[in-house]
Amino acid sequence: MVIKLNPGxxxxxxxxxxxxxxxxxxxxRPVWDKKKCTQCMICWTYCPDISIxxxxxxxLETDFDFCKGCGICKQVCPFHAIIxxxxxx
Amino acid sequence: xxxxxEASQAVAEAVRLCRPGVIPVYPITPQTHIPERxxxxxxxxxxxxxxxxxxxxxxxxxxxxxSSAGGARTYTATASQGLxxxxxxxxxxxxxxxxxxxxxxxxxxxxxxxxxxxxxxSISARDTGWIQLYVESSQEALxxxxxxxxIAEDKNVMLPIMVCLDGFTLxxxxxxxxIPDQKKVDNFLPKFTPLFKLDPKAPVTMGPVGFPDTFMDxxxxxxxxxxxxxNIIKKTNSGFKKDFERSYGDGLVEGYMLDDADYVFVGMGxxxxxxRVVIDTMRKKGNxxxxxxxxxxxxxxxxxxxxxxxxxxxxxxxxxxxxxxxKGPVFSEIASAFCQAGKRPVLHSFIAGLGGRDxxxxxxxxxxxxxxxxxxxxxxxxx
Ligand code: SF4
Ligand code: SF4
Numbered sequence: 164m165v166i167k168l169n170p171g172x173x174x175x176x177x178x179x180x181x182x183x184x185x186x187x188x189x190x191x192r193p194v195w196d197k198k199k200c201t202q203c204m205i206c207w208t209y210c211p212d213i214s215i216x217x218x219x220x221x222x223l224e225t226d227f228d229f230c231k232g233c234g235i236c237k238q239v240c241p242f243h244a245i246i247x248x249x250x251x252x
Numbered sequence: 253x254x255x256x257x258e259a260s261q262a263v264a265e266a267v268r269l270c271r272p273g274v275i276p277v278y279p280i281t282p283q284t285h286i287p288e289r290x291x292x293x294x295x296x297x298x299x300x301x302x303x304x305x306x307x308x309x310x311x312x313x314x315x316x317x318x319s320s321a322g323g324a325r326t327y328t329a330t331a332s333q334g335l336x337x338x339x340x341x342x343x344x345x346x347x348x349x350x351x352x353x354x355x356x357x358x359x360x361x362x363x364x365x366x367x368x369x370x371x372x373x374s375i376s377a378r379d380t381g382w383i384q385l386y387v388e389s390s391q392e393a394l395x396x397x398x399x400x401x402x403i404a405e406d407k408n409v410m411l412p413i414m415v416c417l418d419g420f421t422l423x424x425x426x427x428x429x430x431i432p433d434q435k436k437v438d439n440f441l442p443k444f445t446p447l448f449k450l451d452p453k454a455p456v457t458m459g460p461v462g463f464p465d466t467f468m469d470x471x472x473x474x475x476x477x478x479x480x481x482x483n484i485i486k487k488t489n490s491g492f493k494k495d496f497e498r499s500y501g502d503g504l505v506e507g508y509m510l511d512d513a514d515y516v517f518v519g520m521g522x523x524x525x526x527x528r529v530v531i532d533t534m535r536k537k538g539n540x541x542x543x544x545x546x547x548x549x550x551x552x553x554x555x556x557x558x559x560x561x562x563x564x565x566x567x568x569x570x571x572x573x574x575x576x577x578x579k580g581p582v583f584s585e586i587a588s589a590f591c592q593a594g595k596r597p598v599l600h601s602f603i604a605g606l607g608g609r610d611x612x613x614x615x616x617x618x619x620x621x622x623x624x625x626x627x628x629x630x631x632x633x634x635x
Pocket of ligand 2: 195201203206239241242245
């Protein structure tokens with residue numbers, strides 16, 4: 164991606180944060196167990212990033228380009244369908 | 253129009269003539285007369301602007317970011333502890349390249365608490381990315397405030413500016429001044445057109461994160477803008493001369509009896525007025541003494557300083573601030589400028605007039621006699 168360096172770091176293309184992959188900081192990785200998941204969508208609501216994509220009211224596999232490994236999804240899942248594992252290099 | 257008035261009121265007149273859209277401000281001695289006079293103008297219907305009384309200086313300068321980002325010409329004023337409280341936001345104003353203009357009525361920093369004049373407040377904000385201009389008289393305060401808007405808003409600059417005037421010694425002193433016509437000022441200072449502005453119809457993001465892959469590039473842009481500003485300041489000063497028949501040296505430095513001077517005084521602000529008197533008296537007795545007034549401290553006009561001082565035998569730099577554990581800040585920077593130069597005078601450092609202590613004719617005359625005698629550099633506090 165070519166970044167345009169406007170004076171004062173002004174970004175004139177709104178919504179371009181999706182181009183800036185920020186998943187690299189993660190030290191823990193949420194592992195989602197599709198079988199245990201009831202699609203209650205609580206994790207989708209709570210994820211502070213845009214890392215749990217959804218289609219037709221159902222969550223999909225975590226988007227690891229943006230997931231920071233904060234573990235909030237694991238904490239809020241009432242069905243223990245998510246566990247946190249150490250991120251491997 | 254000619255009028256006898258205080259420098260604070262002269263500054264307020266300048267601000268009114270420049271028509272800023274928003275003025276967020278918080279009062280602090282000795283700056284208070286500036287916003288008070290502006291409030292009079294607004295309340296009397298003589299000046300249409302959004303004057304916002306903030307709850308602190310930190311808030312005042314933060315609101316200035318919002319209004320400048322929204323595309324309004326923005327002005328504020330402060331001093332001393334107020335400027336210190338603004339410190340973290342000062343960096344953000346300049347980093348966001350918002351051309352805010354602010355008057356600083358220079359005052360000492362606590363402790364011990366002291367409301368009188370020195371330059372420790374603005375000198376301590378040296379590296380915040382603001383252009384710093386220092387003035388000697390009420391007229392210069394008025395004129396420089398007008399010039400500051402034009403310099404700050406120049407497309408090649410887009411940097412905030414502090415116009416520093418000595419607290420009390422200038423801010424509260426009555427002098428005859430000439431207040432220019434509104435028409436002439438409108439002609440000199442075009443409407444502010446920001447590079448970018450916050451506008452819901454055409455959204456932009458301001459103040460985003462700068463990762464290591466871009467942060468340094470933005471800092472380099474700021475430095476390049478400072479380099480470019482040297483010429484813009486000079487041009488603005490000569491443009492001002494054309495329109496108003498007044499100017500201040502080349503806009504960066506101003507010499508007095510300098511051409512054949514062997515011994516030169518260097519200072520900033522009102523102390524230069526005192527030095528002129530000493531120089532006049534000493535000249536009558538045949539002493540080849542002169543002055544270099546440093547009007548612009550940031551950007552630091554290295555070339556102009558070297559050109560003006562390299563013929564002198566010795567130079568006395570007067571600082572009204574101190575870099576604790578080292579020397580006077582103006583002295584250090586002049587000394588570092590001369591490291592690059594071939595020929596250099598003996599450079600002497602004098603710390604004077606801290607916390608409102610008088611800098612007298614005798615202090616300056618004494619310094620001239622000292623530097624005439626001493627072969628080795630002197631570094632002294634004039635108590
Ligand atoms: S770990 Fe945090 S960022 Fe990643 S999916 Fe879960 S809630 Fe979102
Ligand atoms: S909170 Fe748990 S059960 Fe609900 S959608 Fe997310 S993973 Fe599935």
